[in-house]
Amino acid sequence: MIKKKICMLGAFAVGKTSLVQQYVHSIFSEKYQTTVGVKIDKKTLSVESGAIDLILWDIHGEDAFQSVRTSYLRGAAGLLIVVDGTRRATLDTAFDLKTRATETVGAVPTILVFNKSDLAADWEITPAELAQVRQKGAVTVETSAKTGSGVEETFEMLVRAMLEHA
Amino acid sequence: MLQDIIVGPQKARIDRLEGRLDDPAVRTEEISHHLAEALVLRSGRDDKIASALEPTIADALKASVQRKPQVLADALFPLMGPGIRKAISATIMGMIQSFNHVLNHSFSWQGVKWRLEALRTRKPFAEVVLLHSLVYQVEQVFLIHHANGLVLNHVVAPTVDTQDPDLVSGMLTAIQDFIKDSFNVEGEAGIDTLRVGNDRSVWVEQGGRTTLAAVIRGTPPMNLRIRLRDVLSRVELKKNDDIANFDGDTTPFAALDDDLNECLRYKIKEEQTRISPWLWLIVILVVGLAGWWGYRSHQANQQWARFVHDLRQAPGIVVTEAKRRGDEIHLSGLRDPLAADPLALLAAAGFDPGRAVGRWESYYALDPDFVLQRARQALDPPAGVDLRLSADTLIIEGTAPHAWIVGARRLGPLVPGIRTLATEALQSAEALELEAVLAQIAKTTILFISGTSEIAPEEAAKLEQTAVRGRRVQEIAAGLDRRVRIAVIGHTDATGEEEFNRALSYQRAEKVWQALLALGVSPRYLAVKGLGASDPLRPENTEEDRERNRRVSFNIIWEPD
Numbered sequence: 192m193i194k195k196k197i198c199m200l201g202a203f204a205v206g207k208t209s210l211v212q213q214y215v216h217s218i219f220s221e222k223y224q225t226t227v228g229v230k231i232d233k234k235t236l237s238v239e240s241g242a243i244d245l246i247l248w249d250i251h252g253e254d255a256f257q258s259v260r261t262s263y264l265r266g267a268a269g270l271l272i273v274v275d276g277t278r279r280a281t282l283d284t285a286f287d288l289k290t291r292a293t294e295t296v297g298a299v300p301t302i303l304v305f306n307k308s309d310l311a312a313d314w315e316i317t318p319a320e321l322a323q324v325r326q327k328g329a330v331t332v333e334t335s336a337k338t339g340s341g342v343e344e345t346f347e348m349l350v351r352a353m354l355e356h357a
Numbered sequence: 358m359l360q361d362i363i364v365g366p367q368k369a370r371i372d373r374l375e376g377r378l379d380d381p382a383v384r385t386e387e388i389s390h391h392l393a394e395a396l397v398l399r400s401g402r403d404d405k406i407a408s409a410l411e412p413t414i415a416d417a418l419k420a421s422v423q424r425k426p427q428v429l430a431d432a433l434f435p436l437m438g439p440g441i442r443k444a445i446s447a448t449i450m451g452m453i454q455s456f457n458h459v460l461n462h463s464f465s466w467q468g469v470k471w472r473l474e475a476l477r478t479r480k481p482f483a484e485v486v487l488l489h490s491l492v493y494q495v496e497q498v499f500l501i502h503h504a505n506g507l508v509l510n511h512v513v514a515p516t517v518d519t520q521d522p523d524l525v526s527g528m529l530t531a532i533q534d535f536i537k538d539s540f541n542v543e544g545e546a547g548i549d550t551l552r553v554g555n556d557r558s559v560w561v562e563q564g565g566r567t568t569l570a571a572v573i574r575g576t577p578p579m580n581l582r583i584r585l586r587d588v589l590s591r592v593e594l595k596k597n598d599d600i601a602n603f604d605g606d607t608t609p610f611a612a613l614d615d616d617l618n619e620c621l622r623y624k625i626k627e628e629q630t631r632i633s634p635w636l637w638l639i640v641i642l643v644v645g646l647a648g649w650w651g652y653r654s655h656q657a658n659q660q661w662a663r664f665v666h667d668l669r670q671a672p673g674i675v676v677t678e679a680k681r682r683g684d685e686i687h688l689s690g691l692r693d694p695l696a697a698d699p700l701a702l703l704a705a706a707g708f709d710p711g712r713a714v715g716r717w718e719s720y721y722a723l724d725p726d727f728v729l730q731r732a733r734q735a736l737d738p739p740a741g742v743d744l745r746l747s748a749d750t751l752i753i754e755g756t757a758p759h760a761w762i763v764g765a766r767r768l769g770p771l772v773p774g775i776r777t778l779a780t781e782a783l784q785s786a787e788a789l790e791l792e793a794v795l796a797q798i799a800k801t802t803i804l805f806i807s808g809t810s811e812i813a814p815e816e817a818a819k820l821e822q823t824a825v826r827g828r829r830v831q832e833i834a835a836g837l838d839r840r841v842r843i844a845v846i847g848h849t850d851a852t853g854e855e856e857f858n859r860a861l862s863y864q865r866a867e868k869v870w871q872a873l874l875a876l877g878v879s880p881r882y883l884a885v886k887g888l889g890a891s892d893p894l895r896p897e898n899t900e901e902d903r904e905r906n907r908r909v910s911f912n913i914i915w916e917p918d
């Protein structure tokens with residue numbers, strides 16, 4: 192059995208927990224319950240080479256009072272850094288986190304996830320800015336934890352990258 | 358030839374070598390020298406020999422089993438026998454233990470609570486009891502990779518509910534990381550114990566690249582820590598390379614099951630293995646009942662022995678059989694009709710006469726008591742008669758009616774156990790009376806007027822009384838078949854002629870004789886005699902003396918039978 196650790200990173204309330212819940216349990220809640228510390232979930236995925244257990248570390252969001260403990264990242268085989276499209280500042284946090292994460296785990300496959308695509312109308316981040324980010328070499332996706340759009344694809348994409356990377 | 362010169366000496370060697378290579382017998386011989394060493398050498402290098410031999414050996418075994426199964430059975434038996442015995446005894450011990458356990462807790466208040474818990478959790482009651490009887494139990498063991506908190510291997514004790522080990526391990530790692538960060542712990546040192554809820558703890562043992570975490574219920578002994586450490590270092594040594602190169606593939610660590618299982622230890626409370634008070638109660642009851650039963654049957658046996666002894670001692674009873682078959686009592690033998698009733702004796706000894714079957718033959722016991730009693734029954738002696746026994750002689754003493762005496766004389770010797778009678782001291786009542794009446798008559802005198810055969814008028818009553826007595830004598834003597842006569846004897850006073858007096862005395866006697874006849878006395882019982890003045894009653898000095906001597910007296914004459 193292959194097991195891989197994946198970490199969810201991002202500013203607070205961007206939808207990390209919501210993405211995991213959508214991916215693992217196919218549920219979504221409007222209610223915001225902030226994550227304290229870490230919450231771990233598991234999803235078994237079938238790939239060409241067989242089954243793979245994804246151990247998903249849903250880490251609390253980065254905010255003014257609490258910065259992410261990099262020790263949580265140890266041994267991660269892949270990262271999902273989540274950005275809330277409706278809040279510009281979360282993109283800055285994402286970059287900051289990416290830098291710090293790389294210091295800890297090295298250059299593991301990482302995807303920049305722009306969440307809340309269902310609220311596209313309210314997005315502060317413009318398509319132009321997105322394109323700019325992509326130009327810098329970052330892998331980006333757009334998801335909605337609410338509708339489930341792009342969620343499964345995002346995780347599968349990361350796993351594929353992880354397997355290639357290994 | 359040049360060739361011969363150059364290679365000549367070698368030629369012989371080459372021929373010899375060729376011969377060795379071509380001759381299969383020689384080669385076999387040579388291989389046999391090195392075969393064992395060759396096998397050892399190759400086995401050390403890889404497992405080709407094992408795989409090459411495997412099918413052959415399997416076939417050989419199969420063929421052997423088919424042809425001679427006994428050989429293999431004999432070979433395996435020493436291995437399997439003890440194993441089977443051990444398994445069976447373990448099963449039985451387990452059964453007794455769990456029976457004891459369940460019994461221990463079946464009736465207590467705690468037992469009721471646990472029963473409810475069993476209902477609620479849908480677990481067997483015995484399992485709930487066991488759970489509560491544990492001092493500690495290592496429920497799960499995780500082998501966790503440091504780098505990413507992934508579970509390399511995980512073992513669980515049977516009957517323990519678990520969450521997904523990956524999630525638990527992840528959280529455990531996260532918690533450790535959190536604590537290490539929060540308290541600025543340096544290096545590998547970190548938490549080694551976590552408490553979860555009331556009675557669960559997680560013991561964490563840190564190795565070089567992995568962590569061994571044991572989830573424990575209850576209070577484990579400290580030496581468990583040593584065991585965990587031993588297992589961890591052994592595991593890290595065994596799988597050193599796999600751990601170092603770990604990138605998510607847990608397959609190589611499946612082989613560590615046995616090592617981790619060593620950590621799944623548990624201990625059951627001493628108190629619980631103690632024998633249940635209920636079991637004790639049952640044992641005490643059984644022993645008590647057995648004791649009581651034994652005491653009762655001992656008592657009954659004693660009682661029976663006493664009864665049989667008494668029955669044998671009882672006069673007039675000869676026991677030939679006295680047996681108890683279960684509840685039934687069989688008695689048989691000889692019994693004098695006068696002897697005690699065996700059934701009454703049985704009842705007196707405390708047995709139920711209703712359950713007794715008796716077969717008694719009648720006989721006459723020669724026991725003195727019985728003989729005497731029998732005599733008494735047969736003779737029915739009147740009051741005043743005493744019966745005694747001296748050997749086989751019945752001694753009859755006292756006074757009895759003549760008729761009874763006659764009967765007794767006849768019946769006495771017929772009573773079983775009596776040969777002769779001794780009646781010397783036995784008197785007939787009638788004979789006594791006869792003598793008494795005769796004595797009275799003999800004391801009587803009838804007086805006459807002087808010089809005449811005229812009975813003095815005042816003597817009439819006396820005469821009449823004598824007649825009554827005479828008649829009674831008659832009666833009794835007839836009954837006794839005795840011959841007796843009352844001699845009526847006439848007397849005169851000394852005055853007058855002797856001749857005259859003799860005649861007068863005779864006339865006087867005849868006068869009384871006639872009067873008695875007239876009064877109903879039979880002449881067969883009378884005799885008449887005249888003695889004149891020859892037998893005076895008293896010397897004649899006064900007129901009164903003469904008056905007394907003018908008389909008729911009575912004398913008794915016994916005639917031979």
Ligand SMILES: Nc1nc2c(ncn2[C@@H]2O[C@H](COP(=O)(O)OP(=O)(O)OP(=O)(O)O)[C@@H](O)[C@H]2O)c(=O)[nH]1
Pocket residue numbers: 201202203204205206207208209210220221222223224225226227250251252253306307308309310334335336337338
């Ligand atoms: N409309 C919409 N709302 C979303 C989406 N994803 C998350 N939310 C909402 O955003 C809020 C925060 O979501 P969470 O998933 O708890 O965010 P988080 O990143 O886990 O937050 P922290 O744990 O505090 O760091 C919740 O009220 C969610 O309902 C989305 O895709 N669309």
Ligand SMILES: [Mg+2]
Pocket residue numbers: 207208209224225226249250251252
């Ligand atoms: Mg969250």
